[in-house]
Structures are given as structure tokens and as C-alpha cells.
Amino acid sequence: MSDERFIQYETEGAVATVTLDRPDARNAQHPPFLEQFDAALKQGAADRDVRVIVVKANGPHFSAGHDISPASAKHFKDVMDPSSGILSHYAWEQENYLEMTRRWRDLPKPTIAAVHGKCIAGGLMLCWPMDLIMASEDAMFSDPVLRMGVGGVEYHAHPWELGARKAKEFLFTGDFIDAQEAWRLGMVNHVVARDQLETKTYELAEKIAQMDPFALRMAKQSVNRTLDEMGQWNAMQAVFDMHHLAHAQSRILNQGNAIQGQTISSMKSAG
Numbered sequence: 001m002s003d004e005r006f007i008q009y010e011t012e013g014a015v016a017t018v019t020l021d022r023p024d025a026r027n028a029q030h031p032p033f034l035e036q037f038d039a040a041l042k043q044g045a046a047d048r049d050v051r052v053i054v055v056k057a058n059g060p061h062f063s064a065g066h067d068i069s070p071a072s073a074k075h076f077k078d079v080m081d082p083s084s085g086i087l088s089h090y091a092w093e094q095e096n097y098l099e100m101t102r103r104w105r106d107l108p109k110p111t112i113a114a115v116h117g118k119c120i121a122g123g124l125m126l127c128w129p130m131d132l133i134m135a136s137e138d139a140m141f142s143d144p145v146l147r148m149g150v151g152g153v154e155y156h157a158h159p160w161e162l163g164a165r166k167a168k169e170f171l172f173t174g175d176f177i178d179a180q181e182a183w184r185l186g187m188v189n190h191v192v193a194r195d196q197l198e199t200k201t202y203e204l205a206e207k208i209a210q211m212d213p214f215a216l217r218m219a220k221q222s223v224n225r226t227l228d229e230m231g232q233w234n235a236m237q238a239v240f241d242m243h244h245l246a247h248a249q250s251r252i253l254n255q256g257n258a259i260q261g262q263t264i265s266s267m268k269s270a271g
């Protein structure tokens with residue numbers, strides 16, 4: 001795990017706070033970021049004094065999604081083996097995108113995400129698994145993966161979060177939806193002024209923290225198991241495979257383009 005801190009963890013009373021703290025990169029995710037986020041949520045779940053976990057972000061935006069910058073590429077090279085083809089890519093994403101998000105959704109304690117600014121693509125993985133979402137008036141959500149030629153996603157909660165037709169529009173266009181639209185669709189619980197986001201989030205957290213912990217756990221499991229009876233987890237697994245089919249296609253196309261480029265270059269050199 002990286003010595004540099006990208007996630008902050010603190011507690012006050014019965015509430016733990018997990019803060020995304022990579023503001024210069026707009027809280028974009030790379031392997032150390034995800035490792036630390038997962039560890040912080042586990043810490044909150046294991047702390048007997050903690051009854052509610054709040055996830056919030058430093059900087060102008062909640063999260064720009066996966067870090068695809070050249071500077072971040074070295075982190076992915078450390079965890080993936082290009083010689084294995086799609087295998088290591090699939091295995092790493094299965095654990096760090098699919099399995100982790102399921103664990104976050106099923107944490108034994110209530111979780112609340114406080115979202116401000118933009119939340120894009122992989123950023124949805126950090127708030128959708130939480131039980132409740134508080135959004136500031138400036139919050140904007142999008143998932144523009146189709147623009148990158150990827151038809152599936154790692155955490156396919158879209159039909160449950162948005163409804164089937166809106167989920168299709170959300171994916172087909174990659175357009176943003178604002179906080180009020182997200183609230184109308186039932187994706188967020190409350191929309192508040194930007195300067196009131198933390199206050200209102202912690203008011204809600206403190207209110208929930210007064211409830212019996214076992215009753216909260218049973219209520220949460222009841223809803224999550226109902227989602228699974230509706231097919232959510234099976235659908236997520238199936239779409240994850242489709243996502244990697246798109247990765248494989250991209251790899252083949254890139255290799256084909258590279259071979260074609262080399263062939264054309266050789267022909268030109270040969271006169």
C-alpha cells in the first residue's frame with residue numbers, strides 16, 4: 001500500500017468520516033486510492049463505537065472516476081501483467097471494482113455519501129454502494145463510458161438507481177444529470193445548498209446513529225437482499241463480463257491498428 005495518503009479517516013462520537021483526499025486529481029481513483037478507501041470503510045465497520053459512516057470529498061468535485069492519466073499508469077502496471085492478455089486485467093478489476101463495491105454496499109452499518117461537484121463514471125462506484133446520498137445543489141452525475149467504446153460497466157446499478165429508460169439515456173448519451181433530476185429519479189435522498197451539505201449530512205448521520213444498531217443492520221440487509229432477489233447482483237456480474245468483452249475488443253483493435261501502422265511504415269520504407 002502506498003505511503004502517501006489519498007483517503008482520510010476520522011471519528012467523532014458514533015460517526016466515522018471517510019474523506020476522498022486527492023483534490024488535485026479531482027479524486028480520481030488509482031490502485032492505492034481504492035486500497036485506502038476499502039481499508040477505511042473496513043475500519044469503520046470494525047469499530048464498535050461507530051454506528052454510521054459518512055463518505056465525503058475534499059476539493060471542487062466528488063470524483064472524476066478512474067485515473068487514466070499517464071502519471072497514474074505506473075500504478076496499474078504494478079498490479080497487471082500485460083503478458084497474460086485480458087486475464088490479469090479481468091482478475092484485478094473483478095476484485096477492486098466489482099467485489100469491493102459489493103462489500104461496500106453490504107457493510108453492516110449505515111453509510112451516507114455527501115456528493116458535491118461532479119461525479120463521473122467510476123465516481124459512481126464510490127457513492128452508489130452507500131445506503132443514502134446527500135447531494136449539494138451543484139452536484140452533477142454522468143457515465144460517459146460509451147464515448148470510450150465500452151458498452152458495459154464495472155458497477156452496473158444503473159437500472160436500479162435511475163430506472164430502465166433513464167439508465168439507457170444516461171449511458172447512450174453520457175450527458176450529465178443534475179442534483180434535482182437525480183432526486184426526482186430517486187437516486188439521491190436530499191438536495192441541499194452547497195454550504196449546508198456537511199451540516200445536513202451529519203444531522204442525518206446523528207439521527208440514524210440513535211437507532212438500535214441491530215435493527216439498522218437487519219433493515220439494511222432486508223433492502224439489499226430484496227435488490228438481490230430482483231436480480232441486481234446477478235446482473236452486475238453479467239454486465240461486468242460484458243465490460244471485459246469490450247476491453248478485449250479494444251485491445252484487439254489497438255493491436256490491429258498497431259500492426260497496420262507497422263505494415264504501412266514498412267511498405268513506405270521499402271519504396
